[in-house]
Amino acid sequence: MKPNILFLFADQHRHDILGCAGHPLVQTPHLDAIASEGVRFTKTWCQSPICQPSRASVITGRYAHEIGVIHNTGGFDPEWPTVMKQLQEVGYETATIGKTHYHESYQPPKADGDIDMRSNEGFVKSFGWDYVLEEYDKYLHAARRLSTPYTDHLSEHGMLDEYRAQIKGAFRLTPEHWSGQTSVLPQELDLTSFLADEANQWLRQRSVEKPFMLKLGFVQPHVPLISDPVWSEYYADADVQVPVLNPAQASNEHWGEYLSLLAEHSQAQMMDHDSVRAGIRQYFGMVSLVDQKVGEVLATLDELGQLDNTWIIYTSDHGEMLGDHKLWAKMNFYHGSVQVPLIMRPPGGVLHREEDALVELTDVTATIADIGGAEAPAGGHGESLLPAIERPIVGREFVHSRIGDFAGIRNASHRLTMKVKNEVACELFNMIDDPGELVNLVNEQSEKESVNDLSEQLRIHLAN
Structure with a gap:
């Protein structure tokens, strides 16, 4: 049988916030273990330092400007050739659990409207997914009378109102948004835990007649910077090194205007060493919970006898500035924003090595198709990274990214x-x-x- 593919896709995970990347504080033992039996690519560029364009590029292998998605304004077209459709054609069962962020056009939900976000699942399926459990950024959960699988889950446990109150209080452009806080939810009710639980349930209940490609789309460590109580306590006194808080340099009026918008978004005037340290500690906590739950999913695969027939790929849609150049979030081309982690482990593992060649996330698209014995999506620009599992590669002469x-x-x-x-x-x-x-x-x-x-x-x- 063809190998399974577990595609672990985080949101806003900065490339160097990993133990296997040499970080002295952050705890990521499960991702480190994957890297120890595979290849870690050290210079991977996303094709847009913001969610929707990057995700559109990953599923098609094409660049953001080609498909007309250069910001978080929708534009997803079900007619696009995608890697999931290619895998379906060669016999794969495809599933996505977590955030996809696919929208035809982006309309923020009305705060008082009755909206069941499951109504979008049919649209998501049209891109080549057989099974969809869609979740969203935490800001969306704050909208009153809006429901998702996760908000229903919290409602069943009597925690939805308390959760929504915290998310509303940590909305963008408030001090709490960037300095972070501890979640009101116990770890077992965290969104990351919920998504991993759903993935484990799907793996246990699925038919084993077909190979699978499961994309587990973690919503974290995307802001707001709110980590669960266990990891928040673990990092509470961590001796975090503060980045150099030098503002980015405006070389001309065009870049100066854009930098001003980024600084305003980051509330740069409020940034000081203590607030930056606090925010970074919460970010570490979110990363460590993602890692913990990755370990649980791998344990499920092992329990089911599927681990030795499963490729594991871990990456993110873009990075996070974490105070570098007095900026938070992304939307620029500094390496903290545009460079992402990329780890690949084949079934059974290989001797670990690190690959320093320049690669793109479009190459992940081609690699997934190659693993499944499928053609890459038509019009894609990716180059399969399978040769890198065995030997150093030349990589790309140039890598590209686009936002607005x-x-x-x-x-x-x-x-x-x-x-x-x-x-x-x-x-x-x-x-x-x-x-x-x-x-x-x-x-x-x-x-x-x-x-x-x-x-x-x-x-x-x-x-x-």
Whole structure:
């Protein structure tokens, strides 16, 4: 039988917040164990540093500008060729549990409207999923009289009102949003726990006649920065290293205007060492709970005798700034935002190694198809990473990302940001000499050749 595929897809997990990535504080023993029997890719770019465009790119293998999804405004088309449809054609049962974020058009739910979000599951199925249990960012749960599987679960346990009150109090652009807080829910009722429980139930109840591709889409460690009481207590006194709180550099008016929006979103004027430390501790707690629940799902596979026939892939849609450059969240091309973790373990495992070549999340799309013996989705640009399981690969000369009217490109030595409409270069960083991305060289005469070369490559990419 073909191998199973467990696709673990976190939301907003920064690439270096992993024990196996060398982080001295965060506890991720289960993800570390997966990496110890597989390959960890150290330079993986998402194709957009925001949720919907990145997710659209992952399921199609195409770039955000090609499919017309460059922000969180919907635009998902059921006619798209997807990797899930390709797997269905070669006999796979496909399931998604957790966040997909697929929408035709984005309309925020009315706070007082009766909305059962399960009504969107048929639309999600049309992209190639046989089974759908859809969940959402916690902000959505705060809407009164809105229901999802998780809000019903909390209602059954008598905790929905208390949970909603906490989420409303931690809405965007409040101090509590970025400094974080401990959840009012016990760990067993956390959204991450709920999704893992649902995945375990699906694995135990499914027919074993077909191989499966299960995407477990964790909603965390996406903000709000609220971790469960167990992990919140664990990290309460953690000696967190504060990032360098130097504001990003505005090289011209185009980039300056955008940086001002990012700073406003991050409430940069309120950021100090204590609040940043507090927020990072809660972020660590959310990451560790994701790791804990990954371990439980792997234990279920082992119990069912399926672990040795299952590929395990872990990644995220984008990263998180965690205070770097006095910014939270994402929506930019600093490595904290655009670079994501990527770990692959084949059935039975292999001798661990780390792959430093440049790769993209579109390559994960092609890899999943390759594992299943399917053709990659038509029009996709991914390159299968299966050769990297056995040996070093060359990787890509350039990796790309896009959000709104800004696009990013990186090669082995430099990273550039361009405003697309005006074709104006806004950022250039030497990633070898300045890995912290502290000195913007875009206006330096000595770097004019690098600016011109990367700008031209980006124009070619966007034109195609």
